[in-house]
Amino acid sequence: MAICPVCGIDEAGLSVADATDAIRTFPRRYREALAGVDDDVLRAVPPCEPASMLGAAAVARDELVLLAGYLPSVLTGAAPVFPPVPVDAAGHLVGATAPTEGEPDGVLSGIAAACRALIEQITSVPTSGWDRPFTVGDEPRTAGWIPRHAAHEGAHHLRDIARVRAAVGG
DSSP, X not given: OOSOTTTOOOGGGOOHHHHHHHHXXXXXXXXXXXXXXXXXXXXXXXXXXXXXHHHHHHHHHHHHHHHHHHHHHHHHSSSOEEOOOOBOTTSXXXXXXXTTOSOHHHHHHHHHXXXXXXXXXXXXXXXXXXXXXXXXXXXXXXTXXXXXXXXXXXXXXXXXXXXXXXXXXX
C-alpha cells in the first residue's frame, strides 16, 4: 500500500517496532478521544462522514480483533490463506458489530483487549518470523504486515474520530 490518501500514513514504511509502539498507545488514545462526549454526539453521523465517532472506534476495534486473530495462524501455519475481508461501501467490515451499536465502554474494552492480544503475540515473534507468508483473498502478505496494518488502521480511525467530532461540534 502506498501512503494512505485519507490519513497520510505510509504503512509500508513503518517498522514492526514503531507499529508496536503505536498499538500500545491505542487504548489510551481512543479512551481520550471519546472521553466526556455526550452519547448523542458520539452516535451522530454528519452528512459528510460514513460513521459516527463511536462508529469509527467500533470499526477500529473490529479491525484490530480481526488482525489479532490472523497473527497466530500466520506464525504457526504454512502460508495460510484467509478469505477476502468483506467490506461495505464505507469500508466497514461486513458482519461486524454495527458501528453505532453498543456502549462506548464496551467498544473501548474491545480495543484494549485486541491491542493486548496483538502486543502479546508481537513481542513473542523472532525477527525472522515477520517474513512468514500468508494470503488474504488474492493479496500475498507477510506477517510484518499485520502490526503495520494494525497501526495504520488504529491511527486512521483516530483521525476519523477527530474529523467527525469537529463536524458534529463535540
